[in-house]
Amino acid sequence: MKIAVVGTGYVGLVSGTCFAETGVDVTCVDIDENKVEKMQNGVVPIYEPGLELLFHRNIEQGRLHFTTSLEEGIKDAEVIFLALPTPPGADGAADLKYVLQVADQLGHILDHYAVIVDKSTVPVGTGEKVQAAIAANAKVDFDVVSNPEFLREGVAVDDFMKPDRVVIGSTSEKAAKIMDRLYHPLVRSGNPIIHMDLRSAELTKYAANSFLATKITFMNEIANMCELLGADVDLVRKGIGTDSRIGKRFLFAGIGYGGSCFPKDVSALAMSAGEVDYDFRILKAVMDVNHGQKTKLISKVSQYFDGDLKGKKIALWGLAFKPETDDIREAPALYNIEALLEAGAKVVAYDPEAMENVQGVLGDKITFAKDAYTALEGADALMIMTEWQLFRTPNFEKIRTSLNNPAIFDGRNLYDVNDMRQQGFYYVSIGREVAK
Numbered sequence: 001m002k003i004a005v006v007g008t009g010y011v012g013l014v015s016g017t018c019f020a021e022t023g024v025d026v027t028c029v030d031i032d033e034n035k036v037e038k039m040q041n042g043v044v045p046i047y048e049p050g051l052e053l054l055f056h057r058n059i060e061q062g063r064l065h066f067t068t069s070l071e072e073g074i075k076d077a078e079v080i081f082l083a084l085p086t087p088p089g090a091d092g093a094a095d096l097k098y099v100l101q102v103a104d105q106l107g108h109i110l111d112h113y114a115v116i117v118d119k120s121t122v123p124v125g126t127g128e129k130v131q132a133a134i135a136a137n138a139k140v141d142f143d144v145v146s147n148p149e150f151l152r153e154g155v156a157v158d159d160f161m162k163p164d165r166v167v168i169g170s171t172s173e174k175a176a177k178i179m180d181r182l183y184h185p186l187v188r189s190g191n192p193i194i195h196m197d198l199r200s201a202e203l204t205k206y207a208a209n210s211f212l213a214t215k216i217t218f219m220n221e222i223a224n225m226c227e228l229l230g231a232d233v234d235l236v237r238k239g240i241g242t243d244s245r246i247g248k249r250f251l252f253a254g255i256g257y258g259g260s261c262f263p264k265d266v267s268a269l270a271m272s273a274g275e276v277d278y279d280f281r282i283l284k285a286v287m288d289v290n291h292g293q294k295t296k297l298i299s300k301v302s303q304y305f306d307g308d309l310k311g312k313k314i315a316l317w318g319l320a321f322k323p324e325t326d327d328i329r330e331a332p333a334l335y336n337i338e339a340l341l342e343a344g345a346k347v348v349a350y351d352p353e354a355m356e357n358v359q360g361v362l363g364d365k366i367t368f369a370k371d372a373y374t375a376l377e378g379a380d381a382l383m384i385m386t387e388w389q390l391f392r393t394p395n396f397e398k399i400r401t402s403l404n405n406p407a408i409f410d411g412r413n414l415y416d417v418n419d420m421r422q423q424g425f426y427y428v429s430i431g432r433e434v435a436k
């Protein structure tokens with residue numbers, strides 16, 4: 001089987017590489033010449049654990065190719081994935097220009113039957129727009145299918161190779177059969193391929209992300225209540241997570257959700273609701289609460305320094321929006337940096353993977369340390385923004401001697417509150433103000 005993946009960002013590269021691993025011949029198409037040249041030279045343009053091995057193996061086996069030419073990429077492809085960006089427009093709705101541009105191009109160059117698959121996260125009705133954009137010029141038969149992607153950055157390969165489920169939205173039996181054949185090797189464990197109509201598939205993706213964002217936000221609100229009532233959110237999490245109707249996952253309170261998807265998808269679903277005159281009130285509250293949660297620790301840092309952060313040097317551990325990625329899109333760390341700089345503080349940061357990306361955005365507004373402990377030297381306090389594994393079991397003695405004050409503001413609840421206090425730290429975390 002031969003397929004094409006148009007757009008070789010996170011989703012395109014992971015899907016393309018993983019499909020190649022199942023024996024499919026994959027051509028990845030991207031307009032970014034630099035990126036394509038890098039990949040042709042064997043360089044993986046993103047940090048994603050486990051991807052590099054598969055990437056090199058499949059290039060060596062001759063199953064994974066890269067090109068900037070859409071025409072060359074889709075030649076003889078039975079399935080053409082659109083893994084293109086759908087960023088929020090100025091109003092918060094998903095901007096479909098990348099998807100519809102490629103659909104228009106496909107209409108001009110498609111010369112054989114193919115299944116055109118929307119893998120991007122797109123609002124309900126986009127499949128029909130893609131269908132119309134291609135049909136305007138197409139001289140051959142084709143089908144449009146929605147196949148939303150549920151992978152998480154940092155564990156993307158595993159999520160893709162062993163999906164909980166695969167959602168296929170299509171009313172064409174022919175297209176559905178081709179998609180089943182393509183996904184068969186990935187669902188051998190028995191996890192289902194769920195077939196549905198196009199619109200339901202499109203909404204499933206937004207519903208999943210918005211539900212998870214709501215779940216996290218609910219726990220953040222419980223954490224805020226814990227602080228006011230003298231309870232511990234970690235215990236409450238365990239107490240409710242053991243109820244199988246609630247589930248253990250995505251219940252971790254922290255400094256808000258970030259990343260390239262939850263923020264944009266919650267906003268896009270709220271916008272879609274507005275377009276059909278529906279006031280999706282929960283989503284509005286989720287966005288509002290999350291916005292406040294991101295910089296929640298700042299007031300506590302400020303309070304520690306009697307309301308004056310001017311000239312204070314704050315060490316930041318973690319910049320990526322979550323561990324195991326170099327992605328900084330909508331990372332809570334960036335919001336905290338902005339607030340610290342605005343208050344006149346200086347910031348020195350360390351992240352195992354994301355420093356280059358932050359430097360690209362912030363230049364010399366902050367300084368970057370060569371390792372976690374160098375960041376602490378002469379700093380007045382430490383803030384933890386991302387729960388990288390190496391921050392979980394640090395050398396506390398080294399932290400205490402490097403910092404000017406033994407003060408840690410932990411946005412990810414990494415350490416035991418009592419332990420930290422016994423060790424003499426001024427330790428503030430989320431929803432656990434009261435020691436057990």
Ligand SMILES: NC(=O)C1=CN([C@@H]2O[C@H](COP(=O)(O)OP(=O)(O)OC[C@H]3O[C@@H](n4cnc5c(N)ncnc54)[C@H](O)[C@@H]3O)[C@@H](O)[C@H]2O)C=CC1
Pocket residue numbers: 006007008009010011012029030031032035083084085086098101102119120121122149150151152153260261
């Ligand atoms: N990042 C993630 O973890 C997930 C993302 N998604 C969705 O998948 C879609 C893609 O997201 P990412 O992979 O993160 O995007 P990305 O921004 O990392 O990559 C998109 C790629 O498309 C390329 N591109 C833009 N216009 C093009 C064109 N005309 N022809 C060929 N290539 C073109 C860009 O150069 C870029 O390499 C979005 O809708 C996103 O919401 C879904 C699940 C997970």
Ligand SMILES: O=C(O)[C@H]1O[C@H](OP(=O)(O)OP(=O)(O)OC[C@H]2O[C@@H](n3ccc(=O)[nH]c3=O)[C@H](O)[C@@H]2O)[C@H](O)[C@@H](O)[C@@H]1O
Pocket residue numbers: 121149150151152153154209212216249250251252253254255256257258259260261262321322
């Ligand atoms: O549509 C997408 O792009 C993807 O969005 C998320 O994946 P991702 O953004 O990679 O990362 P998550 O692990 O979901 O984390 C998102 C944010 O929520 C935060 N989070 C997560 C879990 C939790 O319990 N608490 C919490 O604050 C993380 O720190 C992070 O900032 C979804 O989990 C994927 O299923 C989906 O495919």
